[in-house]
Amino acid sequence: MKLPYAESYKIKMVETIKKSTREERERWIKEARYNLFNLRSDQVFIDLLTDSGTGAMSDKQWSEIMLGDESYAGASSYYKMKEAIKEICGFDYFLPTHQGRAAENVLFSVLVKEGDLVPGNSHFDTTKGHIELRKATAVDCTIDEAFDTTNYHPFKGNININKLEDVLKKVPSEKITFIVVTVTCNSSGGQPVSMQNLREIREVADKYGKLVLFDSARFAENAYFIKKRGKGYEDKTIREIVKEMFSYADVMTMSCKKDAIVNMGGFIGFRNEELFNKAVVYNILFEGYVTYGGMSGRDMNALAQGLKEGTEFDYLESRIEQVAYLGKKLTDYGVPLILPYGGHAIFVDALRFLPNIPREEFPAQVLPIELYIEGGVRGVEIGALMADRDPVTRENRFPELELMRMAIPRRVYTNNHMDHVAVALANVYERRNKIKRGVKIIKEAPILRHFTVELDRI
Ligand code: F0G
Numbered sequence: 001m002k003l004p005y006a007e008s009y010k011i012k013m014v015e016t017i018k019k020s021t022r023e024e025r026e027r028w029i030k031e032a033r034y035n036l037f038n039l040r041s042d043q044v045f046i047d048l049l050t051d052s053g054t055g056a057m058s059d060k061q062w063s064e065i066m067l068g069d070e071s072y073a074g075a076s077s078y079y080k081m082k083e084a085i086k087e088i089c090g091f092d093y094f095l096p097t098h099q100g101r102a103a104e105n106v107l108f109s110v111l112v113k114e115g116d117l118v119p120g121n122s123h124f125d126t127t128k129g130h131i132e133l134r135k136a137t138a139v140d141c142t143i144d145e146a147f148d149t150t151n152y153h154p155f156k157g158n159i160n161i162n163k164l165e166d167v168l169k170k171v172p173s174e175k176i177t178f179i180v181v182t183v184t185c186n187s188s189g190g191q192p193v194s195m196q197n198l199r200e201i202r203e204v205a206d207k208y209g210k211l212v213l214f215d216s217a218r219f220a221e222n223a224y225f226i227k228k229r230g231k232g233y234e235d236k237t238i239r240e241i242v243k244e245m246f247s248y249a250d251v252m253t254m255s256c257k258k259d260a261i262v263n264m265g266g267f268i269g270f271r272n273e274e275l276f277n278k279a280v281v282y283n284i285l286f287e288g289y290v291t292y293g294g295m296s297g298r299d300m301n302a303l304a305q306g307l308k309e310g311t312e313f314d315y316l317e318s319r320i321e322q323v324a325y326l327g328k329k330l331t332d333y334g335v336p337l338i339l340p341y342g343g344h345a346i347f348v349d350a351l352r353f354l355p356n357i358p359r360e361e362f363p364a365q366v367l368p369i370e371l372y373i374e375g376g377v378r379g380v381e382i383g384a385l386m387a388d389r390d391p392v393t394r395e396n397r398f399p400e401l402e403l404m405r406m407a408i409p410r411r412v413y414t415n416n417h418m419d420h421v422a423v424a425l426a427n428v429y430e431r432r433n434k435i436k437r438g439v440k441i442i443k444e445a446p447i448l449r450h451f452t453v454e455l456d457r458i
Pocket of ligand 1: 050051100101102124126127186218255256257266
């Protein structure tokens with residue numbers, strides 16, 4: 001028999017999580033205005049809201065915390081982080097930031113101006129937010145296959161090169177400075193981008209004289225998929241694949257709360273000194289001095305160690321196979337999911353799960369509400385609420401997909417927890433025809449509304 005994918009670590013410390021009754025959960029979600037971000041974490045049994053900053057650090061990372069150098073300038077922790085970034089991603093220059101969106105804020109202050117277009121593969125919401133805040137437009141050039149949840153395409157994060165070239169051809173050159181490639185692509189279901197596609201994006205960028213930015217929150221998971229699904233990469237190490245991936249990028253932003261397995265942290269990596277120097281000014285203004293940029297020395301140490309652990313094959317295999325374990329269980333129960341399973345999360349297709357709920361009533365928000373009531377599990381809507389209103393017309397935007405994401409924190413839950421999640425969602429699926437109406441908005445913010453929106457049942 002083939003041996004199962006057992007975890008490449010064992011547990012040294014545990015944290016108690018609380019169960020609750022259905023009646024309590026019905027009351028709590030109502031009090032939370034049907035917005036799962038408003039729940040207190042102790043009202044949640046299994047928290048799959050995000051895999052961001054929710055991972056379990058290793059004994060080695062905690063040891064690094066003790067070794068942190070908290071000097072304002074020139075801390076050894078900064079150099080530890082610098083060396084890890086150079087060794088793993090290959091970038092000579094970097095700026096620490098407190099998290100991923102801070103990296104976007106700093107970098108886009110240099111690269112994005114009013115009226116610009118920023119083509120890419122389904123930009124993450126903060127990336128899009130930082131583009132739109134500067135009165136520029138994110139153009140989604142993802143391959144069409146990504147929007148068919150049942151189509152098994154091994155690299156659904158890929159950019160359609162024709163769509164990309166069309167944009168570059170049509171738009172005056174000064175309006176486009178760079179192309180964003182999100183690896184893996186969170187918004188299209190945690191789907192990877194192939195090495196071939198990265199290479200082609202590089203060629204197109206060179207042809208039109210554009211920069212390539214990798215939004216790299218989950219670059220290691222992307223590398224794992226390249227190893228598993230990309231021809232010719234079976235025998236390469238994750239580190240070799242990562243090196244090649246980044247060789248096609250000019251600049252990277254990273255939310256280290258994902259693949260660097262830390263609770264807080266981020267950075268921008270640069271190849272070009274001039275661009276780095278421009279960004280330094282904004283980093284000092286927004287984040288902090290060059291050698292700490294919004295991070296404690298101890299956190300930079302843990303991050304450097306986490307980058308190394310996050311790019312080890314055995315860790316990645318147990319991580320991604322745990323996500324697939326949940327996916328397989330749900331598939332067996334008949335629950336409609338995005339296929340293939342994502343790297344960090346399982347995405348449930350709300351339009352197929354709840355076909356009777358019109359899109360104006362936010363079916364992808366109804367699903368996490370019902371899942372929470374059923375089993376105390378917290379997922380998140382990736383649909384019309386998250387898509388915000390059109391900045392010009394102020395109409396609701398309806399993205400191609402309405403999804404509920406269940407993101408799995410790294411090294412935190414066991415497969416017994418996954419079984420609980422699967423059964424809870426299967427129970428909701430069984431009573432799906434009884435769920436006839438959705439939710440309506442009571443109060444919303446003009447941008448990134450899903451975080452604070454207040455809703456009521458219709
Ligand atoms: N880029 C991607 C692809 C992301 O998934 C995220 C965050 C960011 C940038 C921003 O990074 O949170 O450190 O500021 N994603 C989280 C999530 C929030 O739940 O998927 P951040």
